[in-house]
Amino acid sequence: MTETLQTNGAQRKAPEVRRVFGYFEVVFDALYLIAAAVIGFFILKNAAAAAQTLAGVAALVLAGGDLFHLAPRIAAVLTGSDAKIQKALGAGKLITSVTMTAFYLLLWHIGLLLFAPAVSAGWTALVYALAAVRVALCCFPQNRWFEAAPPVKWGVYRNVPFALLGAVVAVLYGTSAQAFPALRLMWLAVTLSFAFYLPVVLWANKNRRLGMLMLPKTGMYMWILCMLASLSP
16 A cells, blocks of 8 residues: 555656746756847957857847747647647758758858868868768758657758767867867867767667756857857957
C-alpha cells in the first residue's frame, strides 16, 4: 500500500515538474528572442563599418530564425499539446536549421573583414560548400520534419556538415582574433554551443531530459551576440 501511494505521488509530481520547467522555458525563450532582437537593432544603429553591419544582420538572422522554432514551442507549453501544432514545430525546426547556417556564414565573413582578409579563398569555398550541403540535406523529405519522432540518423547526416562549419569558424576566431579582445573567446562560445547541441541531436529521443541542454546552448548564442555588440562604438 505504501509503495502504491509513493508511485501515485511520483506520477502526480512528474507532470507538475514538467509544467514548471515548461513555464520557465517560455520565459527564457521569450527573453532570449527579445534580447537578441534588441542587440541586433542596437548594433545596426551604431554600425560604423561593414563588419559591424554584418554583426547586426547576424543577430537579427539568429533572432528571426529562432522565432519560427521557439514560438511554436511556447505555444505548445501554453496550450499543453504538441500535437495541435506539430506542423508548425517541424516547419520552425527546418527554418531555424537554414538560418543557423546563414548565421555561421555571417560570422565567417565578420572574421574575414576584421582580422583575416588574407585567408585563402579556398577556406571560404569550403565554408560555403559545407553550408550548401547542410541546407541541401535539410531539404530531403527523409528528415520527416513534421512528424513527432523524426529519424535520428537524418539529424546526424545534416548536422555533420554543420558541425564542420562551426569548427572552421571556431578555428578562424581562435587563431586570428587575439588582436580583438572582445572576440578572443568567440571560438570557445562556438565550441560550447555545439558541445551542448550535439548530445540533443544524438540522444534526446531516448532521454528527453537532454533537451534541457538547449538552454545553455542558447546562452552561448547570447554570449556570441554580446561579443558582437561590443564591436559597436
